Amino acid sequence: MRAEPLPLLSRVADAVYWMARYIERAENVARFIGVNLNLQLDLPLAPAHQWQPLIDTSGDTEAFKERYGAASQVRVIEYLAYDNENPNSIASCLRLARENARSVRETISSEMWAQVNSMYLQIQTQRSLPEPERMLDAFREIRLGCHLFQGLADATMSHGEAWHFLRLGRKLERADKTSRILDVKYFMLLPSARDIGTPYDDIHWSAVLKSVSGFEMYRKKFGRITPSDVVDFLVMDTEFPRAVRYCIHCASESLHAITGSPPGAFSCTSEQLMGQLVAELDFTSVDSVIRGGLHEYLDRLQVKMNAVDAMLREDFAVRTPVITTSPVQSQLQSPSQPSAMTGH
């Protein structure tokens, strides 16, 4: 009888990975919107450009401007949550997560499928923006729905190869999103030197932490809010689940579980790049990051994470043997995957 389980189809590995990325992306967008809605209540006189950074975080500044013009709460929420034409909107992410889930329905558990399907149906039937008093709840429900999906994945699916691909996708997406929100907010907040130490400064940095559900955990560890501690927490922390370093550690762990190579070694290019990423995060101090320019540092991190993402596809797709004529298709070439992941 078979000694080891059958390895995953390359197509299935790809779909599971993307399913997880899209769910994670939907959850992040929902959280960003929720935090901004809250922030707005604390800053009643703040101009509408509070909403512009959300567009910048998702990397869609140009596309948004073209179709919607100036940012306002209603327009930004419409675009980020419900716009089917925006490939990174919550609605699009849930649609793509479901498409991927549907293509691997036999690999994931029925519970996971039912969850992603009902989230998709829910957002598709939401024709207009929720009523103002329902707004916060609506995005909270989406967030919880995504958490439920992740919880079901962890509790109802064997932690074998498919699960590790799922976790890999989830963690890379999460690391990417945390680095982006930090990048955009840091850039916005630092120039306003006159605000440093004012209540507004505190409110803004709290909002950054809340965007990644990190406010309470940060408080326990650092107490007072200072920009460099926030950077330390969101990039370098080894225990906070949305910190870049924590996510990359998990992603690396899953990649090793997939390849079977021991920690500290590599058997393929993606694993090598991932190892370099881990080392870079493990052996860099936050002071040197800030001295050298946070933006430049985060930019380099993102380029490296994108390189890992691209190499995963190379490493785990079987190249077509010489004698056959049909090409291997991967989602990279397929129109159903927006290019935003690899574009920044």
Added chain:
Amino acid sequence: MHVGTYETGGFYDEMFDGTGQPRVEARLLLESIGALGEGQLQRCQQAAERVLVQLGITFNVYGNSAGTERPFPFDLVPRIVRAEEWSWIERGLKQRIHALNAFIDDIYHAQRIVKDRIIPEEVITSATSFRPQCVGLKPPNGIWCHITGTDLVRHGDGQIYVLEDNLRVPSGVSYMLENRDLMKRTFPQVFEGLPVRPILEYPSLLLRTLESLAPKGLSTKPVVVLLTPGMYNSAYFEHSYLAQKMGIPLVEGRDLVVEDDAVWMRTTRGLRQVHVIYRRIDDDFLDPEAFRPDSMLGVPGLMRAYRAGRVALANAPGNGVADDKVMYAYVPDMIKYYTGEDPILPNVPTFLCWRDTDRQHVLQNLDTLVVKAANEAGGYGMLVGPHSTVAEREAFALKIQADPRNYIAQPTLALSRVPTLVGDRLEGRHVDLRPYILYDDDIHVVPGGLTRVALRKGSLVVNSSQGGGSKDTWVLSSLAGGPA
């Protein structure tokens, strides 16, 4: 809920006899339904519909770009089959499948049945589903039809007939299984006291059937996969469902490659050999080297590997020859020829339009007959005479005259009815029954099947693509519940 006002409307009703009295096997169920409070059955029905949508138990509709996935409508009132009747159906199906398999094997080898003048040679050679590529092939264990879904109907005379054999890639078994789950989930109280036979063995039986086909002498467990045309196929739900229930990979053509006359799948650790393929792709699209060269769904070289005995396919390519509706008319003769027995299950009387006398009769009686294209399925290419317009009949007459070999006709059957929830009351709707038969070293008939129901009032077309739904099918065990 009040069942007393239900009317059989002069049709054979599966639950009520000719005098309007509940049949013995339906009494307990009707009592349970009668005891339900106002609107309770409707609430259960709505709950069931919500579950269908939530679980994405859907089929894809072609030619409809927006919202291509639709739930397959489900009606909560089950169809009941008595134990004695079922054992008769079971014996009849086993006999029929045995003969059909012998026929297919004969047709691709000695063609004794042609030489002995039981079936005219031109019927075979003119069948578009006859595959010259399969001549001389010896599938594992000599079995061609591993999975069959035979359509049965009951006419107004109370007799059950075989309507179609569906030997190629029969679908619907996932709905049979899901319908039972749905019933247990939303309407558990009605099972009380009734010895309904379980059907959940089907995926295990299917897996066993598939594994039995693996090339002999493997040192490892055989790798069995299910080959789907992909997510946009109308039966994709079923493909993923069965793969999941059997715990086997669901593959698409692009996941497979043929090398050294063996089939391999592309995995994260390179190529892995595949030994058995449950293919849910028609012959035409299976292998562009052997069949349609423009197929994007299949695997180039698959037939080479199959011929080399390095991979098994279920069902065997070429078995559609017995699905031809002209061939159908000869099945009673096949049964006698190959088994020496009289057919247990009768055929529907069938007129073959390529026979001059039959054709004349058909053309003169289009308004009372059902005309079917010999190679279509799914309710396509069909004329239901009594429900047709003059223009439709004229168009069909031209088609028949242009290509008589491609058309057969049968009397319009008064399909039996089962009470079905319509609004807040029960009304009779016409049904058929598709049991599923597996053939490994023996022939197994799963005690149940898919009861399809024509939900439109008066309609006789039960296909999901044309307004049909389905019901759970309860085969009772002989321990109790049969006629006293």
